[in-house]
Amino acid sequence: MSTTDPDALLGPADIRELAAALGVRPTKQRGQNFVIDANTVRRIVRTAEVKPDDVVVEIGPGLGSLTLGLLEAADRVVAVEIDDVLAGALPATVAARLPDRASRFSLVHSDAMHVQELPGPPPTALVANLPYNVAVPVLLHMLDRFPSIERTLVMVQAEVADRLAAGPGNKVYGVPSVKANWYSEVKRAGSIGRNVFWPAPNVDSGLVSLVRRTSPVATTASRAEVFAVVDAAFAQRRKTLRAALAGWAGSPAAAEAALVAAGVSPQARGESLTVEEFARIAEAKK
Template structure:
């Protein structure tokens, strides 16, 4: 097979539209909505994604979720990075090593594939990647990203492609109309920002939604006496009734009204605010004060 993006220089060849369709036909693969599969067919797009990820020039161990036929994988290998790919589709997972051997024979040793569900993959399975670069399955993008940040503390930074509206939600700050549970939970782990749009015509099949890149940089969570699970419970309660004040919204989280008032007194947070006005530090403070009262 001849790559439509091949050159006379050494190194991996990237997949163009003809390569993607040929590989898919050989495997009898058709992208499915159930698994959120849309294969990137434009070499310039995967090059752009790798550049935008701002990976170390010395090479990093990159975690890729949903590599599909290997378009982004080859672009990462071409820049000297090691790739651990998590693929739930058994046919695609089995075919990836052969694709890497054909298109990037010099980088076979820098690639490993794990057949697993990214929603439940463990730290033991993925090792210690320093970055995550992926075209996430759009139907589960948020829970997958939050799961990876939770189970892999070695992930320092990354860049993921998601549905444009999801990118807005993940990167939103307090007070924004798109700020919500995904925004606040992601902020527990990292600084998150939009990193550019992606056109529909670079995919096969072309999705009926716009796509966007989201970059994240790991940071320490705010100090609190509460666990992450307790902080997340406060976040979920605060956004469960968006039109209500945070005091009203947190009534189910802490039914004792006197204790709830004490939580606001301890933290100095205005109980008349709505949940969407609070940042992750405020949610952590509320959870921490609640935990302190429960253990007093």
């Protein structure tokens, strides 16, 4: 991996100057908190283990702080940006700061939730500072739509990071935990303080690493069928699975039959089950 030219990365003054020139004011509506610390960018790229042959997709590049660090380390970077002004300005920022790498950068001006294809070779990695308000749905959409993504490192609100990385029995284990684990092995990969952002958020952030499973969860049930069980189980997480899955199965008795067939106690609760057990329940109802 090559070493990023420190002059290429954006510092606090660069960020504010760019924002002022564009008339940009970060909005809570889009969860915009721009990274202003070059060392944090280097740490993210290093933690993501970006390789020289990687094709990295970045969601919400903003003014380009992380984009530049990724572009120096990867073969190609595709950034997906919804904001009209930011999307219009980013190619020029890349060309000015990393002219030798600009041809390896592509921009997709779109809502990440609507992205169905990306230009160039299939992405091998996803690295992003995800907007807090849409982090989980965007992450799950990208993992589902682009199976070529082998490694993911996302920066999200610390509470969301804890939920994504939680295992069965953890009090914050829930829908995001199970669904992320359907695709990947998930773990916490560090914490990020508030002072590396502009504006500084009122919560801490966390890094989450997701490594694509080498083989998918062994089940004849589809992803949609398994996720339907997960959603039902956690919609009433304080209830036993016999009760929580009654609507999904058609009746409490039908739920119990599916649970018993799957080898899961009807008295258990969703927070104690692995993704493999949810898959067995989905199979048992078929």
